[in-house]
Amino acid sequence: MSGLHLAQIQRYLEERFFPHLDFSGAQQEHHKLSRAVAALTLSERTGLPDRTAGLSVTDHSKDGGIDGIAYAADRSTLVIVQSKWTGSANSGIELGDVLKFIDGVRLLVNNDWSGFGGPIVDRRSEIEDILFHPGTRLELILATTGTHDLEEQQKSALDNFCGQMNDATEIANWTYLNQERVYSSIASLGNAQIDLDVNLRNWGIYQEGHYVAYYGTASAQEVVKWYQDHGNLLFSRNIRGALSGTDINEAITSTAQEDPSRFWFFSNGITVISETFDKSPHVNQKSGNFTFRRSSVVNGAQTVSSLARAATNTPELLESADVFIRFVTVEDPDGDFARLVTRRTNTQNRVGGREFVALDPEQERYRMEFAVSGLRYAYRSGETVTDPLKGCDLTDATIALACAQGINETVLAKREISRLWEDTTRPPYKALFNPSVSGSQIWIAVELMREVDRALEAKREDTDGRDRLIVVHGNRLLLWAIMHFLELKKVKSTHDFNLPFTTENIRTVTEIATSQLLSIVAAHYPDSYPQPLFKNQTKCRDIGNRLIESLEDTKETQ
Known part of the structure; x- marks a missing residue:
């Protein structure tokens, strides 16, 4: 320069x-x-x-x-x-x-x-x-x-x-x-030109009026090279750049690394806006070399960046990975139609693990049991319960049941709740939602969680510095320990939707557990950052065991 x-x-x-x-x-x-x-x-x-x-x-x-x-x-x-x-x-x-x-x-x-x-x-x-x-x-x-x-x-x-x-x-x-x-x-920002070279296999053309799109299959290695050559400039017209560390990104990266030969089937593909294109003279429908000029990836930034990440870790695996791409050619890449393509391709409904939970008949059973008791249980995406006194939703139920179940499920609820909905046919989902779990058990677990959260909110105001972060980020581990101490699992599956613990009792146990947690972390993990600490299965298991022992000692002295 x-x-x-x-x-x-x-x-x-x-x-x-x-x-x-x-x-x-x-x-x-x-x-x-x-x-x-x-x-x-x-x-x-x-x-x-x-x-x-x-x-x-x-x-x-x-x-x-x-x-x-x-x-x-x-x-x-x-x-x-x-x-x-x-x-x-x-x-x-x-x-x-x-x-x-x-x-x-x-x-x-x-x-x-x-x-x-x-x-x-x-x-x-x-x-x-x-x-x-x-x-x-x-x-x-x-x-x-x-x-x-x-x-x-x-x-x-x-x-x-x-x-x-x-x-x-x-x-x-x-x-x-x-x-x-x-x-x-x-x-x-001044419309710097990015030209993308690509070999498209089994390519085709779709035309509507003045708008023409070319689509086909490209090698993941070519897509990675785009990112290596241009970085986030590749997404200059996208509504957002490449993200990192999200559930979606981690899933894309895992698929590319673990099942690259079938990546095409599992990916939503990539959409590119381009102004013009050149086509090699030696082109047939099975394979053709194209150059798309003044281009920008307007949908699929996470696919591109996640493939690049997978290539950094295990580059040899991407040799067998393919991805579907469509290039929409427009006269003005910054015009109204290009902006519409960008917006509409980024706002289509996506179906994830939570949506598949709605197909589980147990969820409808819970809804009916709640309704009989004058409460509301919302388990479909888009449904909400505005008044917490009148019910709860799937997220509330999942977190509360995970903390009631065990330390591994508790950490998953804290770190990546979508993993608990990943497969409705096997654990960890089936450990939480199954025929032996009643609507009343869900409601009691949720109500206990809310009481603990209110007690922790008050405790948070009494702490400062690192201790305050421990109280905030250690909330689910504390809930698990409190549920264990109060023997929530022994509460029978009945149609009684009343919390069998007093507010005073819950707040007393929460106060004791929080003080003990602060002491345990200070003694055994003084250099650990609170946020990642309570997402680490091994460390949380150790902290949890120490916390339970400490709480049991408290019970014996009472």
């Missing part, structure tokens, strides 16, 4: 973001431009408007190396940025800056605000609410206008931190944006 590119980036940042930035404490020009780089990164990764991205910049003398924070709601991800503007293109981000950034993020995820000051502290309540949410993921981004790649020491430090966070499931990742990536991001 040249000095000309650097000048173009500077002008773009000044025009787009300077009007929306607070430059308090930014005495020098490179400090102001660093804040603009942070705002650009936040805007691009979250889709926030420029003004909101500017307000999300946290650069300050006590920012812990964190120059910007924003929430990407569509993928439940907290985006955390360190930015650096350098007028010397031949540079990068130093190891000390990276380590400071990691230490700052570490304090943040431990809910330790003692070292922070300035704008980030003003947003404490907002950030805490996001971190307390069980599904929140972290995306660490280092953005610079330098041209150098990260050194191995910096990469290793970031890998180690994310590895610790990803103890049980992937919730943290990092990305490095140098001058080339920053420039490409800006250029994509």
Whole structure:
């Protein structure tokens, strides 16, 4: 990259973001431009408007190396940025800056605000609410206008931190944006051209009016090469970029790795918008080489990125994987029809595990048993129960029954509830929902869960820092221990929908269990991050056994 590119980036940042930035404490020009780089990164990764991205910049003398924070709601991800503007293109981000950034993020995820000051502290309540949410993921981004790649020491430090966070499931990742990536991001907004080469097998044409689509089967390896060549610019016209760590992504990656030869049958495919195309002269219906110009993947970003991830782990497996692709050619890739294709292909109903649960006749039996008792049980997608005093839904029932069942099911409910609905013909689903389980048992388990949740909400207000995170993220493990202590499984299957425990008793047990959990984690897992800790089967089994022993000792002394 040249000095000309650097000048173009500077002008773009000044025009787009300077009007929306607070430059308090930014005495020098490179400090102001660093804040603009942070705002650009936040805007691009979250889709926030420029003004909101500017307000999300946290650069300050006590920012812990964190120059910007924003929430990407569509993928439940907290985006955390360190930015650096350098007028010397031949540079990068130093190891000390990276380590400071990691230490700052570490304090943040431990809910330790003692070292922070300035704008980030003003947003404490907002950030805490996001971190307390069980599904929140972290995306660490280092953005610079330098041209150098990260050194191995910096990469290793970031890998180690994310590895610790990803103890049980992937919730943290990092990305490095140098001058080339920053420039490409800006250029994509000016309709930078991406041409995609592909060999389509068994291809065909569909035409309606002025709109023509080519469709066929392509090698997964070709699709991966698109992503390797263009990264997230490939999705510049999509309503969202590539996500990471979602249930859908993990399922796609697993399919590509475990059953690549049948990937075509299990994938929804990819839709690409293109302006023009070239076709090789040696084309027949069985195979043809095409080049689709000014292209963007508008549906299937998760398929593309997940295939790329699978290729990183086991590249040889993708040799037998194919994927269905359609290329919709339009005169104006940014016009109304192209936008309609993007929107409609991304908003069609998708059928998942929860939808198949509705076919289980046991669910209808529960609904009828609830109805006889004047309560409502909603198990179909789209059905809701607005008044918790009058019933519950499938999600409530699944979590409560999982915690009543055992520690493995409890962790699954915390980590990935959809796994409990994956197959309605066998465990873990059948362990929760079966002919021996009555509607009254479901309601009692749900009511006990709600009482415990209310007690934990009060306890949360009495704690701070890391302890508060343990109370929040350890809620399901605590519920399992309390259900075990109260011997919920011994409650007989009857038509009595009344909770057989007093509110006072539940709150007393919850208070004792919470205090014991805090002591156990402090003694045995002092360096573990609370969110991934309570998604780790092995560690939760150990913590759970210790907690049950401690509660039993309490029972004996009473």
